[in-house]
Structures are given as C-alpha cells and as structure tokens.
Amino acid sequence: MSTEVYLVRHGETMFNQLNKVQGWADSPLTVKGIDDLKVTAHNLSQVHFDKMYSSDLKRAIDTVHLIADANEVSNIGKIKKFPAFREVFFGTFEGDDIDQTWEKVSLAGGMDPSTDVNEIINTLGIYRFREATKKADPRHLAENSAELDDRMTRAIEQLTEEARGLGRVLIVSHGDFIKTLGIKYWKQSDGLHDIPFPENGSVSRGILHDNGKFEIIDYNVKNQDLLDM
Structure with missing residues (x-):
C-alpha cells in the first residue's frame, strides 16, 4: 500500500x-x-x-x-x-542578513559576489552550493x-x-x-x-x-x- x-x-x-x-x-x-x-x-x-x-x-x-x-x-x-x-x-550564519550571507557563499564558491541565491545555485549546482556554504561558514558547521x-x-x-x-x-x-x-x-x-x-x-x-x-x-x-x- x-x-x-x-x-x-x-x-x-x-x-x-x-x-x-x-x-x-x-x-x-x-x-x-x-x-x-x-x-x-x-x-x-x-x-x-x-x-x-x-x-x-x-x-x-x-x-x-x-x-x-x-x-x-x-x-x-x-x-x-x-x-x-x-x-x-546554516551554522554560524543563523540569524544573519540573507543578502550578506549569499555574498559570502558566492565568494567561497569562486564567483563574483552575488546576492541572488538562484544564480549562485544554477552556476555552482546544488552540491557545490552546499559545499560553498560550509566553506564560507567561519566555524564550518553549516x-x-x-x-x-x-x-x-x-x-x-x-x-x-x-x-x-x-x-x-x-x-x-x-x-x-x-x-x-x-x-x-x-x-x-x-x-x-x-x-x-x-x-x-x-x-x-x-x-x-x-x-x-x-x-x-x-x-x-x-x-x-x-x-x-
């Protein structure tokens, strides 16, 4: 069933x-x-x-x-x-400004700073986006x-x-x-x-x-x- x-x-x-x-x-x-x-x-x-x-x-x-x-x-x-x-x-980013967070994630993924999360994901792919988020997190907890x-x-x-x-x-x-x-x-x-x-x-x-x-x-x-x- x-x-x-x-x-x-x-x-x-x-x-x-x-x-x-x-x-x-x-x-x-x-x-x-x-x-x-x-x-x-x-x-x-x-x-x-x-x-x-x-x-x-x-x-x-x-x-x-x-x-x-x-x-x-x-x-x-x-x-x-x-x-x-x-x-x-999202680890250390919890409670932070969303636009500032995506700029940091974008840079960690090797992109020019972007606050458009859709652009970041479609450029990096969802898997690299998650890795970039963890890398950008100062404590790598994400x-x-x-x-x-x-x-x-x-x-x-x-x-x-x-x-x-x-x-x-x-x-x-x-x-x-x-x-x-x-x-x-x-x-x-x-x-x-x-x-x-x-x-x-x-x-x-x-x-x-x-x-x-x-x-x-x-x-x-x-x-x-x-x-x-």
Missing part, C-alpha cells in the same frame, strides 16, 4: 519578514503568516488525513496545529514531531550536501516506517528542506539545478511506496489550486 504525503511549508515568520537566515534558528509566525495559513487550512479542511506530523521547530508545530484544528473530516489525535524534517542548518542528503534519507525512512499502512498523511516542514527534497525527488527536476522556492503555506504532494521509494508529484501548490489536487 502506498501513502500519499502532503508536505506543507510553515507560515511566514518574523525572520522571513526581516530577511534573516533561518534554519535551525526559530522565530514566531507573523500575523500575515497566520492569516495566510488560515487559507491553506481552509482549503485542506475537507481532505481526510490519517495522521499529521511536523518538524520539531516551533514555527512548524504551530502551523500543523492550525491546520489540524481547521480540518473537519480527520481525527488526528497526537501529532508526532520529526527532528529529521528540520530546516537546513550542512553540506552529504550531511543533508543523509538526513533527508533518514527523514524519508522514518516517515515510511511511521506511515506504513496509512492512506494519506500531512507533515509540516521548511522551505529549503522541501526544495532540496524536490530537487532530488520531483519528476520535473534534473537533480542538479535550482527549482522554485516553495511559498509559505504551500503544499507539495508525494507518494511513499512500501519499498521505501519516494517521489514528489506536485510541487509548491498554493491557495485555490489546492482544491484541485
């Missing part, structure tokens, strides 16, 4: 609004973030889920509870937290490609085991983590270059197969389009 997975990005946070790097660092949902999530929650309110999960960061936990509370056709019960579905870790790929694999394995026998589940995660899953598992990605960053409150839909194979079939779906999924 395959399990349908709805991957939701949390709502807008204070760090999103202030243009700060936000990986394992956490900041609260904004009023706009909550209002936008109410739209997502309404559009998912008639979708039956056997279980809901989230990463262990508060912005994801708050998001999943808002969605669960609005759902009219599911009996969710306890919501389990999966640390493996945390956002990408996750590189191998570390992040290991964590993504562990996340999918844990979810496969947890959701075995269930028809449909929802898990709230984070923008860069979902995007990296998309680069690896979305059929429209070539596995190397950048894809659109998922919007706050958007849904990406995947299929978990019993053999552990995972594929994303819808990516970054938002607002009224959720009703057509």
